[in-house]
Amino acid sequence: MQNPFVYGEVVPGESFVDREVELDRLIGDLAAGQKVFLISPRRYGKSSLIRQALNALSRRGVLTLDITVSSYSSYLSFLEGYARALAAVETRSERARGWLTKVIQSTRPEVRYDSGAAGPGRFSVAFPLVRNERDVNRLANEVFTLPGRLAAEQKRSMVVALDEFQAIDGFNGGSVEHALRAAAQQQRQVGYVFAGSEPSLMEKMIGPRRPFYKAGPVMRLQKIPADVFAAFIESKFGRSGIRAEVGLGAAIVDLAGNLPYDVQRLAHETWDDVRSAGGRRATLDALHTTLARLLAEQEPIFEAVWQRLTLAQRAVFRAVVLENGHGLLSADVRARYRLGGPSSIQTSLSALLKQDLVLKEGNQYVVVDSLLREWIARRTF
Numbered sequence: 001m002q003n004p005f006v007y008g009e010v011v012p013g014e015s016f017v018d019r020e021v022e023l024d025r026l027i028g029d030l031a032a033g034q035k036v037f038l039i040s041p042r043r044y045g046k047s048s049l050i051r052q053a054l055n056a057l058s059r060r061g062v063l064t065l066d067i068t069v070s071s072y073s074s075y076l077s078f079l080e081g082y083a084r085a086l087a088a089v090e091t092r093s094e095r096a097r098g099w100l101t102k103v104i105q106s107t108r109p110e111v112r113y114d115s116g117a118a119g120p121g122r123f124s125v126a127f128p129l130v131r132n133e134r135d136v137n138r139l140a141n142e143v144f145t146l147p148g149r150l151a152a153e154q155k156r157s158m159v160v161a162l163d164e165f166q167a168i169d170g171f172n173g174g175s176v177e178h179a180l181r182a183a184a185q186q187q188r189q190v191g192y193v194f195a196g197s198e199p200s201l202m203e204k205m206i207g208p209r210r211p212f213y214k215a216g217p218v219m220r221l222q223k224i225p226a227d228v229f230a231a232f233i234e235s236k237f238g239r240s241g242i243r244a245e246v247g248l249g250a251a252i253v254d255l256a257g258n259l260p261y262d263v264q265r266l267a268h269e270t271w272d273d274v275r276s277a278g279g280r281r282a283t284l285d286a287l288h289t290t291l292a293r294l295l296a297e298q299e300p301i302f303e304a305v306w307q308r309l310t311l312a313q314r315a316v317f318r319a320v321v322l323e324n325g326h327g328l329l330s331a332d333v334r335a336r337y338r339l340g341g342p343s344s345i346q347t348s349l350s351a352l353l354k355q356d357l358v359l360k361e362g363n364q365y366v367v368v369d370s371l372l373r374e375w376i377a378r379r380t381f
């Protein structure tokens with residue numbers, strides 16, 4: 001029997017819940033060659049949504065490419081990875097060198113074959129002659145035209161996903177954005193999705209006076225409806241041979257603050273605990289036993305987070321947890337948690353937001369990690 005819940009990676013189709021409207025829209029926009037911005041806080045399910053969309057498009061014969069921008073340590077290594085990935089799409093590895101040498105004129109690409117790797121097609125691309133910023137910029141202009149060329153040569157549409165796109169900001173300031181925007185705009189057969197998990201950075205990127213301003217539709221991914229997620233969890237338990245007590249799904253979603261990652265984590269871990277105890281029923285008690293185990297396991301990490309905070313930040317953090325993120329500036333709450341004046345509360349909140357510990361949903365402050373929230377509620381004073 002396999003655990004039907006998945007977290008910490010892109011979810012496979014059978015564990016993917018809801019998102020029908022978003023998926024339809026994303027597929028439609030990308031197929032039409034739009035340049036889509038997909039924005040949400042961390043762990044809402046952007047990468048999983050993109051994977052579903054690319055799979056569907058690829059079944060329709062569209063060429064697809066998925067790159068995680070943040071995994072590159074420099075602009076040049078990003079360009080190398082991007083060129084490699086493009087050359088690998090539908091181009092057999094023996095032809096990659098020829099293709100790249102033909103289209104990249106500003107420098108000489110070095111294509112290496114990794115003979116030790118299993119299976120065909122493993123090769124890497126490097127641009128060893130690129131030395132300074134000017135070289136990089138010239139190269140970038142060429143690399144960014146590659147999707148358009150590939151689509152034209154193959155006479156197929158193409159879709160490029162650049163995930164963790166906010167990381168581009170760290171490479172080379174505005175010039176990357178300019179170059180990419182200018183190139184993408186020319187490529188009517190190529191749909192792009194730029195996905196980012198730092199909403200404030202991403203919002204800035206699509207703001208006025210920035211290259212991507214009004215470049216295409218913006219999708220802001222929301223949470224999955226709580227009742228849909230809860231029902232999905234109970235039915236997955238049932239189908240995997242462990243009957244869920246009525247209300248377990250709702251309890252998990254609630255405890256997880258309906259953050260998709262946290263929902264799947266709690267469900268997964270509860271399932272594991274019930275299963276290894278040889279049980280056939282997942283009860284609310286079982287959920288709480290699992291929660292206690294997870295909190296104990298994470299204790300050192302949460303301790304360290306707590307120690308790093310100033311006293312003022314700790315007090316505000318506790319108030320966020322215990323007041324459920326509401327009314328933090330009210331006289332009542334300030335007195336109860338000895339928070340000091342509104343401006344010092346704002347300073348602490350900004351620090352917590354910046355450290356990715358809390359986020360703002362409308363007027364409410366929400367603790368990002370639901371386990372950390374429970375730990376603070378139980379273990380701090």
Ligand SMILES: Nc1ncnc2c1ncn2[C@@H]1O[C@H](COP(=O)(O)OP(=O)(O)OP(=O)(O)O)[C@@H](O)[C@H]1O
Nearest residue numbers: 007008009017042043044045046047048197261264
């Ligand atoms: N549609 C979905 N159905 C079920 N679970 C989901 C769904 N989307 C996301 N999840 C859960 O959330 C986790 C995180 O999803 P994913 O990696 O796609 O999010 P992300 O927004 O790309 O996160 P990050 O900001 O860390 O890159 C998944 O491993 C899975 O547990």
Ligand SMILES: [Mg+2]
Nearest residue numbers: 046047048163
């Ligand atoms: Mg992601």
